[in-house]
Amino acid sequence: MSATPFPAGPIQRCEGRAVVVPGDDIDTDRIIPARYLKCVTFDGLAEGVFADDRTERAGDHPFDRAESQGAAILVVNRNFGCGSSREHAPQALMRWGLRAVIGESFAEIFFGNCLALGIPCLSADHDAVLALQAAIAAHPGAVLQLDLEPPWVTLDAGSDVQAWPLNLPAGPRRMLVSGEWNGTAQLVAHDGELRATASRLPYMNAFAAA
Amino acid sequence: MSAGTLYDKVWELHRVAELPGGATQLFIGLHLIHEVTSPQAFAALDDLGLSVRHPERTVATVDHIVPTTSQARPFADPLAEAMLATLEGNCARHGITLHGLGSGRQGIVHVIAPELGLTQPGMTVACGDSHTSTHGAFGAIAFGIGTSQVRDVLASQSLAMGKLKVRRIWVDGALQSGVYAKDLVLHVIRTLGVKGGVGYAYEFAGPAIEALSMEERMTLCNMAIEGGARCGYVNPDAVTYAYLKGRPHAPVGEAWERALAWWSYLASGPEASFDDEVVFEAATIAPTITWGITPGQAIGVDETVPTLEQTDSDERPIAEEAYRYMDLRPGAPIEGLPVDVCFIGSCTNGRLSDLRAAAAVARGRQVAAGIKAFVVPGSEQVAAEAEAEGLDAVFRAAGFEWREPGCSMCLAMNPDRLEGRQISASSSNRNFKGRQGSATGRTLLMSPAMVAAAAVSGHVADVRRLVAVPMTPAPETATTRA
Numbered sequence: 001m002s003a004t005p006f007p008a009g010p011i012q013r014c015e016g017r018a019v020v021v022p023g024d025d026i027d028t029d030r031i032i033p034a035r036y037l038k039c040v041t042f043d044g045l046a047e048g049v050f051a052d053d054r055t056e057r058a059g060d061h062p063f064d065r066a067e068s069q070g071a072a073i074l075v076v077n078r079n080f081g082c083g084s085s086r087e088h089a090p091q092a093l094m095r096w097g098l099r100a101v102i103g104e105s106f107a108e109i110f111f112g113n114c115l116a117l118g119i120p121c122l123s124a125d126h127d128a129v130l131a132l133q134a135a136i137a138a139h140p141g142a143v144l145q146l147d148l149e150p151p152w153v154t155l156d157a158g159s160d161v162q163a164w165p166l167n168l169p170a171g172p173r174r175m176l177v178s179g180e181w182n183g184t185a186q187l188v189a190h191d192g193e194l195r196a197t198a199s200r201l202p203y204m205n206a207f208a209a210a
Numbered sequence: 211m212s213a214g215t216l217y218d219k220v221w222e223l224h225r226v227a228e229l230p231g232g233a234t235q236l237f238i239g240l241h242l243i244h245e246v247t248s249p250q251a252f253a254a255l256d257d258l259g260l261s262v263r264h265p266e267r268t269v270a271t272v273d274h275i276v277p278t279t280s281q282a283r284p285f286a287d288p289l290a291e292a293m294l295a296t297l298e299g300n301c302a303r304h305g306i307t308l309h310g311l312g313s314g315r316q317g318i319v320h321v322i323a324p325e326l327g328l329t330q331p332g333m334t335v336a337c338g339d340s341h342t343s344t345h346g347a348f349g350a351i352a353f354g355i356g357t358s359q360v361r362d363v364l365a366s367q368s369l370a371m372g373k374l375k376v377r378r379i380w381v382d383g384a385l386q387s388g389v390y391a392k393d394l395v396l397h398v399i400r401t402l403g404v405k406g407g408v409g410y411a412y413e414f415a416g417p418a419i420e421a422l423s424m425e426e427r428m429t430l431c432n433m434a435i436e437g438g439a440r441c442g443y444v445n446p447d448a449v450t451y452a453y454l455k456g457r458p459h460a461p462v463g464e465a466w467e468r469a470l471a472w473w474s475y476l477a478s479g480p481e482a483s484f485d486d487e488v489v490f491e492a493a494t495i496a497p498t499i500t501w502g503i504t505p506g507q508a509i510g511v512d513e514t515v516p517t518l519e520q521t522d523s524d525e526r527p528i529a530e531e532a533y534r535y536m537d538l539r540p541g542a543p544i545e546g547l548p549v550d551v552c553f554i555g556s557c558t559n560g561r562l563s564d565l566r567a568a569a570a571v572a573r574g575r576q577v578a579a580g581i582k583a584f585v586v587p588g589s590e591q592v593a594a595e596a597e598a599e600g601l602d603a604v605f606r607a608a609g610f611e612w613r614e615p616g617c618s619m620c621l622a623m624n625p626d627r628l629e630g631r632q633i634s635a636s637s638s639n640r641n642f643k644g645r646q647g648s649a650t651g652r653t654l655l656m657s658p659a660m661v662a663a664a665a666v667s668g669h670v671a672d673v674r675r676l677v678a679v680p681m682t683p684a685p686e687t688a689t690t691r692a
Contacts, residue, residue: 023527023528023531024524024525024528025528027640027642029621029642029643030642030643030644034621034623034645034647035622035623035647037246037274037623038275038287038290038293038623039289040249040250040253040292040293040296041249042250052644052649053643055649056649078405078524079405079438083340083640084339084640085247085338085339085340085342085356086246086247086356087250087338087356087358088357105405105408107405107408107438108409109340109354109355109356109440112355113356116356117358169372171231171232174230174231174232175231175233178230180231183229183231184258184260184361184362184365186229187235187365187368188260188365190227190235190366193227193235194226194263194366194367197223197225197237198237200223201239202468202472203239203330203333203469204239206461206465207466207472209468
């Protein structure tokens with residue numbers, strides 16, 4: 001479903017329409033119900049994104065509205081992505097077309113899973129997120145400009161331009177803007193350090209005498 | 211900043227390097243995998259042309275997708291069969307031990323690793339499953355990871371991590387009879403909220419924690435993640451060591467003595483300092499049950515569904531959503547609420563002591579008319595031990611179904627699921643909308659003894675009125691293992 005390529009390399013900005021999914025504590029079972037986890041690749045996950053919520057809302061879910069189609073930025077509230085550690089959740093969002101998430105706060109595992117895919121999760125305080133959500137509602141289909149350095153989001157609706165500062169911890173921000181968010185090679189390269197660490201852990205040697 | 215805690219010591223010992231992005235590369239002592247979150251990780255490993263660095267430190271089982279009625283291969287569900295076949299292929303190709311169906315050691319990953327003695331104090335434990343926090347019961351630092359991180363552990367036996375703060379959850383006093391670790395942890399989450407633990411590791415300590423059996427400590431740590439804390443742990447002590455001794459992967463002889471010394475050194479000492487501390491009184495906790503759609507929406511069985519006026523303003527929108535979804539009226543009692551399905555099992559409460567507690571309630575009683583009740587042992591070993599002491603017969607005589615091990619109706623990845631608007635009394639860990647397989651199905655989380663009480667009553671019931679529950683758990687010893 002996603003027309004744009006998946007994230008790769010340095011990620012400094014993101015531009016696109018927004019889709020707002022309001023509410024606190026939206027868990028990963030809601031983002032991608034468990035039946036969609038019966039797979040050995042992530043390829044087909046876009047069709048399951050918010051599947052049960054969308055059925056319940058019968059076409060009126062934010063992901064089904066005309067102005068959301070092709071959206072690149074998801075806007076949420078508090079503790080988004082809580083519950084199961086399934087990476088299928090950010091994978092499904094990414095494959096639907098999303099490239100960044102803005103919210104009041106995120107569950108930790110979800111935040112890390114997004115980071116590993118090159119999808120920044122940026123936070124702002126309650127009032128700012130509500131104002132951003134209201135501005136998006138007032139200008140359906142308007143384009144958001146998201147910058148990571150410094151973290152900032154701008155809504156440009158022609159005559160009405162509004163902007164809000166965002167938060168992204170320094171570590172993840174450095175990883176994203178430098179392109180080092182997919183760090184398997186970096187971990188593997190520390191061969192000597194890995195050996196040294198293993199050698200000082202007694203259980204790695206079955207507690208044999210020193 | 212915390213200092214001198216078990217978390218700090220284990221973190222330091224496992225620190226491999228500081229990464230340019232600011233994260234720490236952390237060595238992983240034990241990596242557990244299963245069929246749901248590993249196939250894409252192995253595929254990514256292939257794409258990168260990498261091999262598994264420490265195949266002997268990764269252990270696999272199959273749990274989420276297995277049917278609990280017939281486990282004959284091939285499974286009726288071709289997708290489930292493909293997932294297990296993929297896991298079998300990946301493990302064979304990379305030299306990883308797989309505890310498969312019928313091996314005597316298969317079961318829910320968070321049940322089998324402790325019972326095999328794989329989980330030990332002072333280890334870092336990672337698994338592509340959020341309930342990996344369970345292993346913290348041993349004084350391990352254990353946390354759930356996503357599939358990209360599974361790939362990283364396979365490739366490097368390490369992860370890029372940020373250090374957490376440490377909050378001590380101190381529990382004074384003693385739990386009442388009929389009140390279990392499940393009630394305690396639901397009470398903690400109810401009090402601190404489902405996001406209260408974000409950014410923290412939870413250290414559970416105090417007299418009420420020290421009095422818990424290992425299996426109860428596992429229940430407690432299992433649900434730390436439901437309170438937002440990615441890991442929870444209990445300092446290792448004599449209870450921990452008695453559980454571990456004699457398990458297949460536990461050290462023996464002089465190695466055991468050296469292990470004891472190291473494990474004891476790792477425990478948070480009296481000089482340890484914490485980022486935060488919260489104190490609870492165990493004796494005031496009632497059997498606790500969720501009424502809503504998050505594990506924090508919990509009340510004592512003798513309380514009523516909170517009204518909006520009794521709810522923090524921040525929590526009112528989700529409370530209103532929960533009233534609608536659960537079809538519950540604010541101010542209504544929870545006791546007496548009719549249920550349709552009763553499920554005993556899961557990585558939270560599918561161990562032998564859980565089944566004993568439920569069987570003590572079921573013994574000599576009958577499942578109420580119209581209720582589907584079933585018991586799913588957490589592992590083949592739990593099933594064998596329960597059958598050896600006749601618990602299966604107790605359950606069957608009472609009208610419960612006795613099933614094969616697996617994750618079952620905790621989540622909807624196998625044939626066990628709610629239908630339509632059914633409401634379940636469940637010993638599992640999540641009451642999210644749709645969690646148990648029906649988009650409109652409803653879940654009430656509670657202890658296994660409370661589930662059994664609901665099954666024989668036909669509605670939510672206070673287990674304290676049904677049975678004089680023995681205060682002292684049967685000793686946990688390493689028996690019946692090959």
